[in-house]
Amino acid sequence: MKRLFLVFLLLVILLIAIELLRVYFIMPFPGSQLGLDADAPDQASLGRVELAYWLHKNIGWLRTVGLLLAAYPAFQLIFRPGRTWQRYVAGGLLLAYGGVVYMVNRQMMADQMFQQPITKRVVPMNENKIPLSKLVLGYEALGQATAYPIQLIGYHHQVRDTVGGQPIMVTYCTVCRTGRVFSPFVLGQADEFRLVGMDHFNAMFEDKRTGSWWRQATGQAVVGPMKGKIISELSARQMTLGEWAAEHPNTRVLQADPAFADEFESMKRYERGLSKGKLTRRDSASWQPKSWVIGVERAGFAKAYDWNQLQSKRILNDVVGGEPVMLALSPDSVSFGAWSRRLGVQTLTFQYADRKLTDLETHSVWTWRGHCIAGPLEGRRLNAMPKAYQEFWHSWRSFHPKTTQYTKV
Known part of the structure; x- marks a missing residue:
């Protein structure tokens, strides 16, 4: 016995x-x-x-x-x-x-801990209940714009929607502070995904058709039949709802599902870096694991910019993958943009002084959105860099191992 x-x-x-x-x-x-x-x-x-x-x-x-x-x-x-x-x-x-x-x-199970909306409401601005000060991930396609509050998608981790007649998957990982929008097509067909867990503290999703697991930060399948494949990423921008609506007055806005009111309340402090959680808190010092950085990708090159330095300088001039770029912070000190400094055959160099953004070549006046509002270049616009993100430093360098750091004073 x-x-x-x-x-x-x-x-x-x-x-x-x-x-x-x-x-x-x-x-x-x-x-x-x-x-x-x-x-x-x-x-x-x-x-x-x-x-x-x-x-x-x-x-x-x-x-x-x-x-x-x-x-x-x-x-x-x-x-x-x-x-x-x-x-x-x-x-x-x-x-x-x-x-x-x-x-x-x-x-x-991750998809039991962080559930999808039961009642998904995406409404025009005249019906919106989300405060204008809230951070959103904004996406526009074929003239239709939609804003997804980070407080909401940070809990859900992913929300499916249709923008401009095309299906999209809006994702967010609070442990990496990574917001990404993907075209959810697997083997040529729009698929459903569920949150399955994480790798290197980054969310992973499982597609319904093949059962492969996809990493949220890169859109790459790490295991399963689709291993090594990458789903298409769509260019999105992070800013406050007020700034997004100023650019896109006809935007739609994702609303909070009342079924998850408690979960959203627990996310209230996260977006401004005030979370106390070990995994979601912010390091206020620069270049620490949980420090905020702006990561920019182009032509296989990646570079990270210290958020504290951007807040101090307001604009940064640099080159990434051979492309001259400018990072600019909005007057609200929360929204940001990354723009190409190339305008036709001319490359501009920007400075910020006396609360005014100007270029040294023509002394024209610009907004943080890359719009020229006065001077010889009035009416011209800079092109946005399609891959510019705010995230934690540990996440950016984990998934961009060859990244360089912007260290100019």
Whole structure:
């Protein structure tokens, strides 16, 4: 009977371990993700994700085989005469396993913790209830603009919508402070995605058609049949709703679903960097893991700019991937823009003085949006850099391992 008990004990422990490992490697448990000061995603980390993926895809038969093997010793220990303590321990272990299965599948799965809107309302500005001071991720296509408040999509992690007649997937990861908009097409067809967990503290989504897992920061599939493929990213911009509406007066705005009022309330302080959570807080000092940076990509090159420096200087002139760029901060000190400094055959250099943005070449006056409002270039506009993001420094350098840092004083 002692040997039978040991066999049963090992089988139940193994079953519990399998259930827990399904979520351990893809959720922010101690030791499950690389540290916030880690370098680029490495093979060891991907190996953990691949193990979690294998367990997710094979949990059905693993669970069935384990329970069948445990059935005989469980019957012998519980229903046959023997030591009373073994009977109670065996019964307790089975109850513990049932509790773990419930917790893992009902409370610890990412898509159970962060649910999709039950009632999704996207309304015009005259029906909007979102304060103008709220940060949004704005997207425009074919003349239709829509704003997605970070307080809302930060909880949901993703919201599906149609803008300009085209389906889009608006995503946000609060642990990386990454906002991305994607065209949700897999194998030529618009697909549904669910939040499945995270890798390197970045959200991962599973597509319904192939079951592949896609990294939110890059749009790349890291495991599954689509591994290595990338879904198309669409250019979006982050700013306050007031600034977005000033540019797009006919914009629509995603509204809060009353079913998640408590969840949205807990996100209230996040967007301004006032969260107290270990994973979502902000480092106020520069170039720390949770410091804010502006990351710009172009032609395979990536560069990071310190948010504190941008707030101090208001504008930064630089070159990324051979393209002269300007980063500009709006008067609200929250919204930002990244623009090409190339205007036809001319490359402009900008300065900010006496609360006025001008270029040194023609002394024309510009807005932070890249619009010239006075001077020889009045009426001209700079082109926006399509890939410019605000995010945590640990996230940017993890997913852009060859990034450089802007360090000019």
